[in-house]
Amino acid sequence: xxxxxxxxxxxxxxxxxxxxxxxxxxxxxxxxxxxxxxxxxxxxxxxxxxxxxxxxxxxxxxxxxxxxxxxxxxxxxxxxxxxxxxxxxxxxxxxxxxxxxxxxxxxxxxxxxxxxxxxxxxxxxxxxxxxxxxxxxxxxxxxxxxxxxxxxxxxxxxxxxxxxxxxxxxxxxxxxxxxxxxxxxxxxxxxxxxxxxxxxxxxxxxxxxxxxxxxxxxxxxxxxxxxxxxxxxxxxxxxxxxxxxxxxxxxxxxxxxxxxxxxxxxxxxxxxxxxxxxxxxxxxxxxxxxxxxxxxxxxxxxxxxxxxxxxxxxxxxxxxxxxxxxxxxxxxxxxxxxxxxxxxxxxxxx
Amino acid sequence: xxxxxxxxxxxxxxxxxxxxxxxxxxxxxxxxxxxxxxxxxxxxxxxxxxxxxxxxxxxxxxxxxxxxxxxxxxxxxxxxxxxxxxxxxxxxxxxxxxxxxxxxxxxxxxxxxxxxxxxxxxxxxxxxxxxxxxxxxxxxxxxxxxxxxxxxxxxxxxxxxxxxxxxxxxxxxxxxxxxxxxxxxxxxxxxxxxxxxxxxxxxxxxxxxxxxxxxxxxxxxxxxxxxxxxxxxxxxxxxxxxxxxxxxxxxxxxxxxxxxxxxxxxxxxxxxxxxxxxxxxxxxxxxxxxxxxxxxxxxxxxxxxxxxxxxxxxxxxxxxxxxxxxxxxx
Numbered sequence: 272x273x274x275x276x277x278x279x280x281x282x283x284x285x286x287x288x289x290x291x292x293x294x295x296x297x298x299x300x301x302x303x304x305x306x307x308x309x310x311x312x313x314x315x316x317x318x319x320x321x322x323x324x325x326x327x328x329x330x331x332x333x334x335x336x337x338x339x340x341x342x343x344x345x346x347x348x349x350x351x352x353x354x355x356x357x358x359x360x361x362x363x364x365x366x367x368x369x370x371x372x373x374x375x376x377x378x379x380x381x382x383x384x385x386x387x388x389x390x391x392x393x394x395x396x397x398x399x400x401x402x403x404x405x406x407x408x409x410x411x412x413x414x415x416x417x418x419x420x421x422x423x424x425x426x427x428x429x430x431x432x433x434x435x436x437x438x439x440x441x442x443x444x445x446x447x448x449x450x451x452x453x454x455x456x457x458x459x460x461x462x463x464x465x466x467x468x469x470x471x472x473x474x475x476x477x478x479x480x481x482x483x484x485x486x487x488x489x490x491x492x493x494x495x496x497x498x499x500x501x502x503x504x505x506x507x508x509x510x511x512x513x514x515x516x517x518x519x520x521x522x523x524x525x526x527x528x529x530x531x532x533x534x535x536x537x538x539x540x541x542x543x544x545x546x547x548x549x550x551x552x553x554x555x556x557x558x559x560x561x562x563x564x565x566x567x568x569x570x571x572x573x574x575x576x577x578x579x580x581x582x583x584x585x586x587x588x589x590x591x592x593x594x595x596x597x598x599x600x601x602x603x604x605x606x607x608x609x610x611x612x613x614x615x616x617x618x619x620x621x
Numbered sequence: 622x623x624x625x626x627x628x629x630x631x632x633x634x635x636x637x638x639x640x641x642x643x644x645x646x647x648x649x650x651x652x653x654x655x656x657x658x659x660x661x662x663x664x665x666x667x668x669x670x671x672x673x674x675x676x677x678x679x680x681x682x683x684x685x686x687x688x689x690x691x692x693x694x695x696x697x698x699x700x701x702x703x704x705x706x707x708x709x710x711x712x713x714x715x716x717x718x719x720x721x722x723x724x725x726x727x728x729x730x731x732x733x734x735x736x737x738x739x740x741x742x743x744x745x746x747x748x749x750x751x752x753x754x755x756x757x758x759x760x761x762x763x764x765x766x767x768x769x770x771x772x773x774x775x776x777x778x779x780x781x782x783x784x785x786x787x788x789x790x791x792x793x794x795x796x797x798x799x800x801x802x803x804x805x806x807x808x809x810x811x812x813x814x815x816x817x818x819x820x821x822x823x824x825x826x827x828x829x830x831x832x833x834x835x836x837x838x839x840x841x842x843x844x845x846x847x848x849x850x851x852x853x854x855x856x857x858x859x860x861x862x863x864x865x866x867x868x869x870x871x872x873x874x875x876x877x878x879x880x881x882x883x884x885x886x887x888x889x890x891x892x893x894x895x896x897x898x899x900x901x902x903x904x905x906x907x908x909x910x911x912x913x914x915x916x917x918x919x920x921x922x923x924x925x926x927x928x929x930x931x932x933x934x935x936x937x938x939x940x941x942x943x944x945x946x947x948x949x950x951x
Contacts, residue, residue, distance in 0.1 A: 326813040327784075429694055435900045436671065465670045466841045467884045470894035495886040499894055522888055536818035537888055540843040542866035545664070545850065548822045552815055555783050 281353035282314035283486050284338060284371075284454055284572065289347035291333050305560045307333040309510035310347070317453055318484040319475075324494050324533070328556055330510040331490045335456045338488060339373055340364060351454075351607045370397055370446035376459035378439035382431040388415070389427040390462060393549060414445040417482075418475060437468040438449035444475065451483060458490045471502045495537055498522055506530045509567040510559055516594035526596040528572050566599060574600065576608055630701060632660035632834050633682075633802060638695035640674075640681040647905040648691050651677035655695075655856035659851075661801065664834040666849035666866075668842045668881065671903045674858040675838045676726070679804045682836070683723055684712050696913060700801065718745065718797075723804040728791035729811055732779040738790045739765070739775030745797040764793040767831075785816035792823065796833070806838045822849045845887050846870055854878045857902050857912035864939020874934040874941040877913050911944065919945055 291308035308330045315321055323331045336342045337349060339358055348357045356367055372395075375381045380463055382391055392411045401407060415423035418441040420541055440460060447455055456478065457569040461469040473496060479485060489501050497518055499503050506527065514527040525531045532552035538544055552571050557563060563570050567579040586602040589595050599605030640652040651674040659665050667675050672909055680686065684704075686693055697704040704716060725731060732741060739761050746757035762772050768789040779787060788808065795803050805824070809817040825848065828832055839845045845852060852869040853864045854877060862875040873879045883895040899916045908915050914924040924944055932946035933939070 313919060327817055437900065466843075467670050467881055467897050468660035469896075470884045470886065471898075474894070474896065484752045493886075494814075495888045498888060499886045519891075533814065534888065536814040536844045538818075538821075539888055540846045540870050540882060540885060542846055542849075542870050544847045545825065547867065548825055549818045549847070551818045555785055555813075555816060 276430075281350070282311075282319070283317050283352060284315040284488075285350035285353075286311060286313045286334070286338060287348040287350065288312050289334070289337055289344045289349065291342060292345045293331075302475075303560045304560050305558075306510050307559050308337065308344070309562070311507075311510075311512050312347075313505060313512070314455070315486045315488060317486050318480060318489040320480065320489055320501040320503070321493075322489045322491060322497035322504040323507060324491055324497050324504055325507035326533075327493055328509070328559055329507040329557065332458055333510075334507070335373070335458045335488060335490050338454075338518070339371055339456050341373075348609055364514075365399065369450045370452050371452065371454040371456070372452040373444050373456040374440075374447050374460045377434055377463055378431075378443055381443055381578065382439055382556050384431055387428050387430060388434075388442055389593065391442060394447055395446060395449050401450070410449055411445075412450045415442075417448055417479065418442075418445045420445070429555060435468075436464045437472060440464060440472055440572075441475070444472075444479070448479065452485065454486045454488075456490070458487050459492070460489075461496060462491065462493065468497075469496060476500070488514055493537075494518075494522065495534060506533065509562055511567060511597060513568065513598065514596045516591070520594065526590060526594070527568075527598050528574055528600075528603065529568050532571075532573075576605060579604060579608055632661040632663075632700060633659040633948060634696070634698040635682070636696040636698075636775070638678070638681055638865075638921070639692055640677050640686070641692035642687060643689045643691040644905060648764075649905045650692075650778075650858050650907065651867045651904055652681055653904075653907075655855075655858075657853055657860065657863055659802070659834055659836065662834050663850045664828060664835045664837055664848045665851045665853060666837040666839065666845035667853050667855050667860075668839055668845050668853035668947065670840060670901050671843065672857045674904070675840075675855055676806055677858075679723060679806050679836065679838055682804060683717055683721055684709070685717075691913055712935065714749075718795075718800065720800055721791050721802045721804065722795040722798065722800040723806065724788075724791050724795050724808045726807040726810060727737070728808065729784050729787035732787060732790060736778075737776050738779055738782065738787075739777075742793050742797060745794050760797070761793075764796055765829070767796060768793045783816075784812050785819060788812060788816075788820055792820075792827075796827070796831070800833065804836050804838070807840070808837075809844070810839075817844070824848055839883075841882055842870070846881070854881065857907050858904055859912065859942070861913065861943070862934075862939060862941040864934065864936070868934065868936050869938045872934075872936060874939065874946060875913075875943045876917050876919055876945070878941075909941075 289308060290310050293305040294302050295305050303436045311334060311537055318342060323334060323366040325331045337344050347357055351367055373605050392414055396407045396410055397533060412423040413427055420426050420441055461472050491497055501518055503533050504521050505512050508529050514530050525534055554571055565581040565583055566585045569575050576599060585597050585599045586603040587595055587597045590601060636656045638652055638655045641648040641650045655678060670674055699720060742764060743757045743761045746752045746760055747754060765772060765774055770789050779915060809820050837845055837848050846866060849866045852866050853860045856877050862878045873882055880897045886894055897916055902912060910926045911924045911929050914920040929942045929944045930939045931942045934941050
């Protein structure tokens with residue numbers, strides 16, 4: 272994040288200019304490069320939550336996977352507790368694997384239907400050779416109680432299909448919790464859950480964070496839940512971070528035109544909504560296999576400046592102490608351009 | 622439930638509709654005595670948690686009954702026609718897709734990958750041999766235009782389209798035979814917020830341009846407010862509250878509706894979120910009395926025993942099935 276950590280204190284998770292390019296087959300024998308992640312930096316501390324907000328294809332999930340070293344990035348570095356784990360061999364990552372866990376989007380497919388709840392939650396302990404069978408059972412019961420599946424003994428021998436979506440997601444959280452990790456990647460943990468149960472899962476995650484000082488990367492397409500769960504948010508578009516800052520500020524005063532468009536699209540329960548169309552960004556985000564020149568957002572941008580935005584990559588501008596935005600509107604060239612346009616329109620009018 | 626709203630005959634009138642499925646653990650009463658009216662050109666949203674019977678209600682209206690259906694009864698009157706009196710064949714020929722059509726949840730995955738999408742829309746028009754291929758082609762292009770897809774989309778295959786475009790194809794198919802009522806079952810649940818907003822705008826436009834009535838089914842009451850003139854809240858197979866959107870969103874009367882609204886993360890407010898503890902009941906063995914009582918913080922003794930009657934709410938515009946309203950009036 273933009274806030275400087277205390278001197279000497281390295282952040283828990285430190286992504287430095289990370290890129291993840293995939294080669295994929297194009298037409299015929301040509302290969303195309305999918306630039307899923309294209310130079311992003313971010314730090315996360317223990318006990319902190321940062322939301323990564325963006326639409327599908329923006330690279331948020333790839334970023335999460337890189338942060339867990341499920342993917343080895345094609346450029347940049349990943350540091351955990353000041354240790355570079357970018358290219359460490361899998362066999363030497365066990366220490367990291369204990370300390371970093373993930374919760375995933377779909378509680379219907381991320382739990383093995385042939386395993387009981389007990390086996391699912393116990394698996395990480397078995398893999399890491401933790402304790403005796405009875406100690407492990409104790410640990411499983413503890414984890415289930417932590418996620419408010421009480422009494423744990425009621426759930427141990429059940430299979431996932433007998434549980435509701437919310438309960439399944441809690442099993443996923445319990446599984447992530449058994450090794451008491453310091454970092455949890457929460458990739459869309461509530462998007463497939465009923466609106467009425469989302470608040471419950473988020474409250475649970477926050478409670479666990481307070482008790483165990485867990486750092487969360489909260490990946491979501493839903494900026495409204497981010498507002499209630501993550502004090503800090505990062506908006507991504509086509510593999511780049513376009514805006515970053517305190518979530519509440521970002522919502523009350525969005526700087527990047529993309530963030531503004533994203534916010535306009537979010538419905539709030541208001542009967543007046545039906546009376547007018549919602550202002551929307553035109554089209555859909557292009558594929559990361561075909562990234563536009565200059566600013567990636569320029570083909571959809573309502574305030575696009577020809578000759579600048581489609582040519583020059585936008586600068587990263589620190590707008591306030593804790594806010595950054597990557598947009599020409601806030602850069603020197605863009606500002607000069609805006610002034611020039613203003614004088615021209617004045618002289619035209621004269 | 623029925624709100625005193627209509628001047629004259631409603632487009633759709635549903636009375637005491639029931640749909641149950643046979644299961645090992647007994648009959649699952651997915652729709653258990655639902656009544657409402659819908660006027661032409663209006664949108665009714667049906668909101669509730671998963672498992673409350675919303676989709677079953679839509680399937681009942683379209684008479685797409687699963688094979689294990691054990692009970693299907695009640696009254697469905699459409700444009701003055703008694704739908705329940707029609708044979709399955711007549712219903713198919715006269716009502717399904719001609720008068721009531723549907724956009725299914727996950728419609729984007731329901732396209733056949735090996736046929737051009739234009740042909741799949743056209744199939745709706747030619748399936749019953751009532752339109753020549755040429756006329757159907759023309760109509761298909763018109764439909765694509767109506768859902769704001771470029772005409773060349775006709776010759777594309779599903780994998781070449783984005784999720785939003787595939788959803789538009791599903792909408793085009795639903796509109797093909799000029800229905801008076803279209804059922805929208807979570808039509809945007811697989812889409813990104815931006816695309817979701819575009820599709821909701823499309824529905825708004827179709828509503829005002831074509832005057833087609835709709836029933837919008839969603840677990841997201843905020844999203845429902847984008848389209849709904851009326852909102853019905855469904856819980857455990859029954860409607861617990863129904864009324865104009867202004868009423869339901871502004872002054873909800875049923876504790877369940879209140880909780881549903883309090884659970885929505887608001888973009889511009891810090892109000893701590895509430896949630897409804899527990900899960901909706903198993904519909905093969907619903908709770909006695911009011912079905913919401915095990916999760917209701919206001920539950921009284923009578924709630925555990927007697928199913929609540931419907932009461933007119935304070936505004937006089939809505940109906941809610943809750944004994945609290947009786948307490949207030951007495």
